[in-house]
Amino acid sequence: MSRRLVAELLTRDAFRPFGEVITTQGADHYPINNGTAERYHDLARLELSAAGGSPLLSLFRAQPRQLPVKLSVIERHPLGSQAFMPLSRRPYLVVVAPAGTPPDVTALRAFAAVNGEGVNYAPGVWHHPLLALEALSDFLVVDRGGPGENCEIFDLDPAPLLVWDAAAT
Amino acid sequence: MSRRLVAELLTRDAFRPFGEVITTQGADHYPINNGTAERYHDLARLELSAAGGSPLLSLFRAQPRQLPVKLSVIERHPLGSQAFMPLSRRPYLVVVAPAGTPPDVTALRAFAAVNGEGVNYAPGVWHHPLLALEALSDFLVVDRGGPGENCEIFDLDPAPLLVWDAAAT
Numbered sequence A, B: 001m002s003r004r005l006v007a008e009l010l011t012r013d014a015f016r017p018f019g020e021v022i023t024t025q026g027a028d029h030y031p032i033n034n035g036t037a038e039r040y041h042d043l044a045r046l047e048l049s050a051a052g053g054s055p056l057l058s059l060f061r062a063q064p065r066q067l068p069v070k071l072s073v074i075e076r077h078p079l080g081s082q083a084f085m086p087l088s089r090r091p092y093l094v095v096v097a098p099a100g101t102p103p104d105v106t107a108l109r110a111f112a113a114v115n116g117e118g119v120n121y122a123p124g125v126w127h128h129p130l131l132a133l134e135a136l137s138d139f140l141v142v143d144r145g146g147p148g149e150n151c152e153i154f155d156l157d158p159a160p161l162l163v164w165d166a167a168a169t
Helices: A012-018 B012-018
Strands: A004-006 A019-022 A029-032 A037-040 A054-062 A073-076 A082-086 A092-097 A109-113 A118-121 A131-133 A137-145 A152-155 A161-163 B004-006 B019-022 B029-032 B037-040 B054-062 B073-076 B082-086 B092-097 B109-113 B118-121 B131-133 B137-145 B152-155 B161-163
Touching: A004 A109, A012 A019, A012 A092, A012 A109, A012 A118, A109 A118, B004 B109, B012 B019, B012 B092, B012 B109, B012 B118, B109 B118
Parallel strands: A004 A161, B004 B161
Antiparallel strands: A019 A118, A029 A037, A037 B054, A054 A137, A054 B037, A073 A152, A082 A118, A082 A137, A092 A109, A092 A131, B019 B118, B029 B037, B054 B137, B073 B152, B082 B118, B082 B137, B092 B109, B092 B131
C-alpha cells in the first residue's frame, strides 16, 4: 500500500525551512505613489545570480490534478531560487523535501495554498512540479536563467499518495 | 483647458518603445513537468543588476481611480526595469513617455490593459504610478533594489486629463 501524504495549511512558519510564502500577511509595507498604493516590500529571497545566472520572468500554465495525486517525481534547482505566484485565488498544493543528496523522502511535506499566496523555493529545495486544482491555472514564475545544469529529478518509488481534506485544513 | 490623453488598447506592438507586455499571447512556450504544464518563457527583459543592484519581488496594492484622472506626475527608474503583473483580471491603465531628459510630455501615451496582462517598463522610461480601476487591486512587482538613486519624479504642469472609453477600445 502506498504511503499517504496529507496536505496541511500553508503558513509562513511551516514553510520556513523550504523558502518563503509570498503574501502580504505579516509583511513589511509602506505607502508609495503619494499614498495611492501600498508597497509590500521584498517578499521573497531571490537568489538568481549564481554561476553567471540572471532573473527570468515567465508564466506557467498548469493543468488541474485530481485528488488523490500519485507523486512519482520531485525536482530541484541547485543554482537558483524559484518563485511561483498564482494569478487566480484557486487553491493549489505544494510538496517539498529539504535540500540534501539524496532527498530524505521520509521528510516530504505537503501544503495547501488557499488564500492566493505564492511560494519561493530556496536553491536546492526538492519540490514536486505544480499541483493546480479545479481548473487550468496560471502562475507567474521568477527563476534563474543561465549556464550550468540547474534541474535535478528524483523518482519517488514507491510513489506516495497525496491527499487533502479542504474542510479540515 | 487641460489637454486630454485618450487611452488606447495595450498591445505588444504599441508598447514596444517602452518595454514589454507580459502576456502568453504570441510568446514562446513549451511543455514542462511531463506535459502537465506549459512554460511561457522569458516574457520580460529584466534589467536589475546595474550599479550593484539585485532583483526584488514585491506586491503593490493600488487604490482604484475615478475617470477621468488628472495626471500630475510621472516617474522613472534609471537604474532598472520594473515589471507589474496584475493578480486580478480587472482593467487598469498605463501612462508612459519615452526615456529622455527632460521627458517629452507631448509624447505621452496611455494604454488600457483589459486582458490580465502585465507590463515591464524599460530602465529610464517615464511612467505614471499605478492606475487601478474599479476596486483595490494587487500587482506583483519585480524591480531593482540596491545602492544609488533610482527614482526620478517629474511634475506635469499643466496636468493632462486621462480618459478612457472602454466600449471604444
